[in-house]
Amino acid sequence: MSDAPLISVRGEAVLEAQPEIARLAVHVQSQEPDRRRALDRLTERNRAALDLIGSYGDAVERTETGGLTITPLVKYRRREGDIRAYQGTVLINVTVADFTVLGELVTRLADLERVRVDGPVWDLRRDSDVHRRAAEQAAQEAVARARRYAAALGARLTGLVELSDEGLGRDEGMPRPVALAAYAGAPGDAGEPEAIDLEPEVQIVRAAVEARFTATAPDLG
Template identity: 50%
Template structure:
């Protein structure tokens, strides 16, 4: 609830209160997504936002991205060692970038969801059609890797 004060006059008198109810749903069944969206769109005083798309945390795509990141880190370390005329001898440490460090502002993960229950009425003619086609997802993995090398001949 949020109060809306009167615009004129002295004192802080509340003219009206605005309220909203927000519901979030995570769905993996596209049939249910279509049905839910259609039913919510038919309700009065309701707004549907989304959907937003994201891969599940356990998706094999994340594992593949991490595997490729490790391979690229090892290759890069070998190239540095070769530039010094030496070779890798051991892995000292490997961790996800930023692991254990404070992050900046937290960002939304962008899961599939709909938010409904907006307090103001919306003209049916103004509503944009919802695109329920999943978006292409890009998966990235970053890591910090530290290696030791055999003493180079300088």
């Protein structure tokens, strides 16, 4: 085993970037005294929401159904089986790539009957170049820091022993979904709603590495 001096350091990089996508959670609901009617209403409202989302074409990057439930609502303190209504819910997850239509899409979705919209949650794509740049800068910082330590001791770096990724990730303070619209009012309201102004939130990306380098003997005299 080599007895060359070792210098162990940590390199870190913190980058700010504009978000690349925005995520919405669209909750479509129905509640009727009859099970079949509740299901029919849910089907109609789900189709209306999907048609509206689909009308934005490539501006919407992805549309996914996150879940569907039909739940009997039992009367309070009554015997089992005494059902007062049936409630249906569909969750639609929407990923929007074109922020110029986001405010309009949110308000139009919220204007649909018995629809709730949560979001937007701003984000970067998983393959975003920002993550690569953060990792590279963290490695470069580790090298620069090790060189500074070596120079302070009158030594110089001679080789790399180990470089380990401490992990890439969004800042822990990343935003949570915010409810922008509660359940919409009764159908038949005149005109289209005014689009809400949305300002994209800057994304913080952190990367850190740990590295060990060999060095020449220090000048401790």
